[in-house]
Amino acid sequence: xxxxxxxxxxxxxxxxxxxxxxxxxxxxxxxxxxxxxxxxxxxxxxxxxxxxxxxxxxxxxxxxxxxxxxxxxxxxxxxxxxxxxxxxxxxxxxxxxxxxxxxxxxxxxxxxxxxxxxxxxxxxxxxxxxxxxxxxxxxxxxxxxxxxxxxxxxxxxxxxxxxxxxxxxxxxxxxxxxxxxxxxxxxxxxxxxxxxxxxxxxxxxxxxx
Amino acid sequence: xxxxxxxxxxxxxxxxxxxxxxxxxxxxxxxxxxxxxxxxxxxxxxxxxxxxxxxxxxxxxxxxxxxxxxxxxxxxxxxxxxxxxxxxxxxxxxxxxxxxxxxxxxxxxxxxxxxxxxxxxxxxxxxxxxxxxxxxxxxxxxxxxxxxxxxxxxxxxxxxxxxxxxxxxxxxxxxxxxxxxxxxxxxxxxxxxxxxxxxxxxxxxxxxxxxxxxxxxxxxxxxxxxxxxxxxxxxxxxxxxxxxxxxxxxxxxxxxxxxxxxxxxxxxxxxxxxxxxxxxxxxxxxxxxxxxxxxxxxxxxxxxxxxxxxxxxxxxxxxxxxxxxxxxxxxxxxxxxxxxxxxxxxxxxxxxxxxxxxxxxxxxxxxxxxxxxxxxxxxxxxxxxxxxxxxxxxxxxxxxxxxxxxxxxxxxxxxxxxxxxxxxxxxxxxxxxxxxxxxxxxxxxxxxxxxxxxxxxxxxxxxxxxxxxxxxxxxxxxxxxxxxxxxxxxxx
Numbered sequence: 001x002x003x004x005x006x007x008x009x010x011x012x013x014x015x016x017x018x019x020x021x022x023x024x025x026x027x028x029x030x031x032x033x034x035x036x037x038x039x040x041x042x043x044x045x046x047x048x049x050x051x052x053x054x055x056x057x058x059x060x061x062x063x064x065x066x067x068x069x070x071x072x073x074x075x076x077x078x079x080x081x082x083x084x085x086x087x088x089x090x091x092x093x094x095x096x097x098x099x100x101x102x103x104x105x106x107x108x109x110x111x112x113x114x115x116x117x118x119x120x121x122x123x124x125x126x127x128x129x130x131x132x133x134x135x136x137x138x139x140x141x142x143x144x145x146x147x148x149x150x151x152x153x154x155x156x157x158x159x160x161x162x163x164x165x166x167x168x169x170x171x172x173x174x175x176x177x178x179x180x181x182x183x184x185x186x187x188x189x190x191x192x193x194x195x196x197x198x199x200x201x202x203x204x205x206x207x208x209x
Numbered sequence: 210x211x212x213x214x215x216x217x218x219x220x221x222x223x224x225x226x227x228x229x230x231x232x233x234x235x236x237x238x239x240x241x242x243x244x245x246x247x248x249x250x251x252x253x254x255x256x257x258x259x260x261x262x263x264x265x266x267x268x269x270x271x272x273x274x275x276x277x278x279x280x281x282x283x284x285x286x287x288x289x290x291x292x293x294x295x296x297x298x299x300x301x302x303x304x305x306x307x308x309x310x311x312x313x314x315x316x317x318x319x320x321x322x323x324x325x326x327x328x329x330x331x332x333x334x335x336x337x338x339x340x341x342x343x344x345x346x347x348x349x350x351x352x353x354x355x356x357x358x359x360x361x362x363x364x365x366x367x368x369x370x371x372x373x374x375x376x377x378x379x380x381x382x383x384x385x386x387x388x389x390x391x392x393x394x395x396x397x398x399x400x401x402x403x404x405x406x407x408x409x410x411x412x413x414x415x416x417x418x419x420x421x422x423x424x425x426x427x428x429x430x431x432x433x434x435x436x437x438x439x440x441x442x443x444x445x446x447x448x449x450x451x452x453x454x455x456x457x458x459x460x461x462x463x464x465x466x467x468x469x470x471x472x473x474x475x476x477x478x479x480x481x482x483x484x485x486x487x488x489x490x491x492x493x494x495x496x497x498x499x500x501x502x503x504x505x506x507x508x509x510x511x512x513x514x515x516x517x518x519x520x521x522x523x524x525x526x527x528x529x530x531x532x533x534x535x536x537x538x539x540x541x542x543x544x545x546x547x548x549x550x551x552x553x554x555x556x557x558x559x560x561x562x563x564x565x566x567x568x569x570x571x572x573x574x575x576x577x578x579x580x581x582x583x584x585x586x587x588x589x590x591x592x593x594x595x596x597x598x599x600x601x602x603x604x605x606x607x608x609x610x611x612x613x614x615x616x617x618x619x620x621x622x623x624x625x626x627x628x629x630x631x632x633x634x635x636x637x638x639x640x641x642x643x644x645x646x647x648x649x650x651x652x653x654x655x656x657x658x659x660x661x662x663x664x665x666x667x668x669x670x671x672x673x674x675x676x677x678x679x680x681x682x683x684x685x686x687x688x689x690x691x692x693x694x695x696x697x698x699x700x701x
Binding site: 002008012015018020021025026027028029052108124128129140164168174175177181182184185186187188189190192193194200 | 254260267375430486613
């Protein structure tokens with residue numbers, strides 16, 4: 001007998017006393033917490049991002065290229081990783097070496113790049129979370145991981161939802177997803193939160209709208 | 210400190226030594242009190258916490274009730290998405306599968322995401338025996354590995370270490386495993402985290418094989434979810450060419466939507482955050498993004514035996530948040546090592562004796578590692594009634610009876626050392642069934658109350674060693690009731 005059959009057999013015997021329950025799970029919890037206007041939801045996103053030490057900026061479409069250029073200069077970034085479908089023009093004013101997100105780059109090559117600029121798939125206000133789904137303007141998962149500085153652009157209010165349930169509805173499980181809530185952190189030393197371990201130690205979120 | 214849990218003494222003995230360690234008690238008190246207050250605040254932010262908890266309980270119960278169906282559905286979905294599913298009935302089989310998969314890649318080292326399942330099966334030691342070196346990459350796991358130590362907490366395995374001890378371990382041990390600690394390393398947490406970043410980066414960048422567990426597996430989509438903070442998880446899940454995930458069969462949720470409950474309750478219960486810094490979700494493999502090969506090893510190792518127990522099976526709802534450890538007065542004082550298992554604290558006291566059986570001294574003693582105060586049940590985000598299961602397991606230890614081990618029905622013998630307790634219970638049962646004898650006995654006890662010893666003799670000595678015997682009243686209650694008509698006459 002294979003282990004598959006053995007385990008499934010054990011499960012079935014273990015459940016011999018149980019009556020089948022086909023009813024739908026009752027869900028009495030809320031879809032979102034509190035009653036907010038769209039603008040208040042965006043404000044809450046900004047607050048919660050900042051609370052977990054992300055640096056939050058707001059700008060219009062016109063201002064974006066100069067803002068990104070300034071953030072890269074302030075950081076003294078010499079090179080930036082660019083997803084294949086990043087909007088033309090976002091990096092128009094940035095005076096840095098562009099490194100394309102390519103399948104054949106090695107992790108060591110990525111490690112030498114200073115920054116990365118991506119868009120996102122959705123942002124969650126209540127938890128201060130941005131979610132990347134590997135879309136063309138976000139690139140492979142690793143490009144937002146290896147460089148130490150991540151600039152993520154969120155289109156507000158279109159890409160912002162209030163709560164986790166609404167975010168899951170918008171996302172596709174067939175895509176590789178990365179949920180990011182603030183920069184890399186740890187609570188492993190005396191259960192105290194410290195920012196900055198393996199992921200980007202600086203996360204800048206630009207609320208564009 | 211030895212790196213293994215084999216041959217651990219029973220809980221009372223191990224705890225007796227631990228409570229005398231003042232550094233350990235100080236470290237644990239500081240850490241658990243910090244997180245307790247933060248967790249309460251994070252939970253209070255959600256007005257529907259009780260409803261989320263109830264939904265979590267229902268989803269997990271429903272899943273367990275149809276576990277066979279959901280396992281098969283998960284297998285189909287993972288396979289359709291390009292993954293390969295393996296089934297492991299016990300720890301040895303899981304270790305063998307993983308070792309074979311690593312060997313097939315031609316690699317002799319792997320990077321690991323913190324995973325309770327691989328700790329449980331002793332994967333690192335098994336790989337070591339095959340000539341494969343496993344690097345732990347979670348900060349706390351790294352501290353434990355470098356210190357040749359054992360984990361003492363589910364979420365923060367190095368919770369028993371303070372910053373000074375961690376600095377010393379990094380200074381003396383990091384060089385043996387790779388990049389040494391920076392010169393002049395101090396004990397500030399930020400510097401310690403930086404040292405870990407530098408030490409591990411070279412390992413992430415060259416890793417060809419990653420090994421993980423998972424917090425959730427979605428049956429309908431085949432999606433696996435890993436919830437973490439540091440980014441070491443993302444490194445291990447995306448940079449290597451081969452990913453092997455070892456996951457307990459109870460980690461399934463039926464639908465994608467079900468994640469909306471646990472992604473709200475898990476971070477707030479464990480690290481007291483609205484959301485943990487990083488959550489990775491993947492379904493099979495993705496072309497040109499992340500590992501090209503994905504293996505899922507589904508692990509039983511005592512879970513189906515636990516499932517067979519009508520009372521005890523609720524322990525399989527556990528999402529490993531560790532809130533029950535952080536509020537437990539026994540854990541706070543005894544520390545995690547005394548539990549003799551990778552699952553310490555209240556959840557460990559009900560999980561280990563079910564996964565491993567109650568044959569060993571340590572497992573038979575674990576259901577007693579509690580004052581039954583109920584704080585663990587109160588904070589559990591999936592409402593596991595831990596005190597109920599503890600009492601149930603105590604009964605099993607004392608009385609023996611039917612159970613399931615490795616899929617087979619067995620009848621457990623009553624444990625040794627509980628003969629006096631059983632005799633006392635038998636005597637009590639007889640006395641309560643014979644009111645005349647009970648009355649005579651109570652009167653005799655009242656009249657001789659001044660002669661009673663303060664401690665019990667013989668086998669009862671251990672019991673009264675840490676407890677006061679209840680004083681016997683001057684007059685039995687029933688006599689008082691009859692004499693005063695229940696106090697109506699105003700008589701005392």
